[in-house]
Amino acid sequence: IATFLGRKLQPRPQNEVEETLKRIQGQKGVQGIIIVNAEGIPIKTTLDNSSTVQYAGLIHQLVMKARSTVRDIDPQNDLTFLRVRSKKNEIMIAPDKDYFLIVIQNPSD
């Protein structure tokens, strides 16, 4: 009789997220990653302090506005991600319920 193997054995590794972030950082042209919590305070970053604070503050407002816009139109909808492409680089923002992740990439590098 085949056994129903226990669920608790070997759950997914906890550091999956860490690895994902490392991979992102290692991608071509990625300049920095910032993780910001719901209040706009950066909790993890690969950039220097002043840039981080600046990005976090400005982008936080932008994301709130964008999300509010999407949800006002349809409350069942929600913002998945936001890309801001500029001349020099691209800022990608993926918001979550409590956090959001900002990645700055220069795709042509």
Add this chain to the structure above:
Amino acid sequence: STSATNEKTNMLLMSVWSCFFGQDEEDGTEMGEGDEWMQGKTLIKPLDQLDLTEAELKEEFTRILTANNPHAPQNIVRYSFKERSYKPISSVDQLAVHFVLEGNLLHQDSDEARRQRAKQGGEDAGDVEEGGGEERADSVESKVGKKEQKITNQFNFSERASQTLNNPLRERGCQTEPPPRANFSATANQWEIYDVYLEVLQKQEKNKEKAKAVPKKDDDKGKKKMMLVETQSDDITKVAKVAKIIERMVNQNTFDDIAQDFKYFEDASDEYREQEGTLLPLWKFQYDKAKRLSVTALCWNESYKDLFAVGLGSYDFTKQGRGMLVFYSLKNSTFPEYIYPTTSGILCLDIHKHLPYLVAVGFYDGCVAVYNLKEETLQPIYKSTAKSGKHTDPVWQVKWQKDDMDNNHNFFSVSSDGRVVSWTLVKNELVFTDIIKLSLAGAVSEGPEGVQLPIMACGTSFDFHKQIDYLFLVGTEEGKIHKCSKAYSSQFLETYNAHNMAVDAVKWNHFHTKVFISCSSDWTVKIWDHTIKTPMFTFDLNASVGDVAWSPYSSTVFAAVTTDGKVHTFDLSINKYEAICQQPVVAKKKTKLTHIEFNPVYPIIIVGDDRGYVTSLKLSPNLRKKPKEKKGQELPKGPEVEIAKMEKLLSLLREPENSNA
């Protein structure tokens, strides 16, 4: 008053006259001297008395007595400056003064009286002091007199006052620590309200579930463990989902040109190449830890069209080790979505058509397993063991079937030990049923004690008919293809002598119900009509053919991969003898291509090789041609067209075949 007397007098006179002279008083006849002595009095009419008629005498005069002064003027007017006119005064003084007499009495307390008194008193005692002292004496006298005659208050009023000590004022205060304050601001949007409602709903549902579910001890412990883990874990883990999205976005940027090609690029030069087509390389999928393994199975996910599974293992008998089950998404070519390491190499896999999270896997060591992608664990949820009827030889193919009558999922597996086994997922168990045993016809071996045992053929591939549920084909290592039915467990419906070497793949056509294709290491690909024992088409590809696949969009297009690194694409409606595309796909020449699969929706194929890479390629338009209709007619769509196309081809073949055969 005078008027009254007049009247009385009149009446008296009249009465007197009437009694003596009847009614003739008007006459006023004079009395004779003779009647004088009869009357004592005689009335004498004054000479100036008015002569009135009787009517006038009887006339009554009304006199009203009022208190008004008859002498008071009644029409005094005064000039009013306000109205600039003379206005009569409404009220006039009616007082009539008849007599005024001024008296000479003084009140004894009045000033004049005092003065007079003082004068009298001063004259009496005034001889003593004279001159200027007189006044002073008078005043002193008056004072003394006054003192003696001090006027006291009627009520004996006396005023008394005292002042109490005023207490000094002191200020006392105390200050407490202000309660901690926090600023709170929020907006009430439609969506925030919606969110709150959803939360409440979820909580309610959870409560309902808890009430229904019977808690097991294990579960409780497990839950506690999970809870602990959650609280200990870093905030980072909550970012997992978002990180994934970001990774895909970054990849999209990095591989932007590939993504654009995948979506939009159509090779324009195909118009100039009559029949040939090309394959455009898109993403390349590789995983570090899978480098030394070869791709042994590929399968697209039916529900998530960008997700595909790769089974990794080894075909080399001597180099058997571990294996891996890896899932990739086209959205992220740098890293797999799911990774499951296995102890034994994987040889085949199949994803359930309707449940995209159930994956059946066959191993080199003969086990079969079922993975549930939704589960957090890396272990399969079901695995067959030696006790439960696992195969004794590598499992070459697994395929999900429709749920059985008890709504249990089940899948079939074929292995080199010659058994086709059906596995049913019943609750916690994997129940096996031997469907058929592939016995070599006619070959018998001498077993121990002289018992004759049938030698089993080794099944290497199988495929189930798309429409006819019970019908399936099994390819064997001996090069034969058996047509079998699930109902008959000992006999084959048909046997085809297909190849000289092991049949690596056998596949039914997606549209035409009679056609199937087979490929083998004997360098050939053959197309069959299952009613006919000889192949309809045979193609020689100059190298061992690893895999062949029909395209999902056309009944006449198929592709094959060979060990020389080429992909051969055929379209029978265009060219019956040659491939319309023969393209090397991998860089290094020594790489052998092992498997190929068409994406059910997008015009791409994935090709696996023995170095663990999976390459995706886009089919150029020539390879995806739809049948052209005559002008004016509508393009018919749907599988009927495909079937008709194939049928046409086959019918063309049958006649010459009859003549050839």
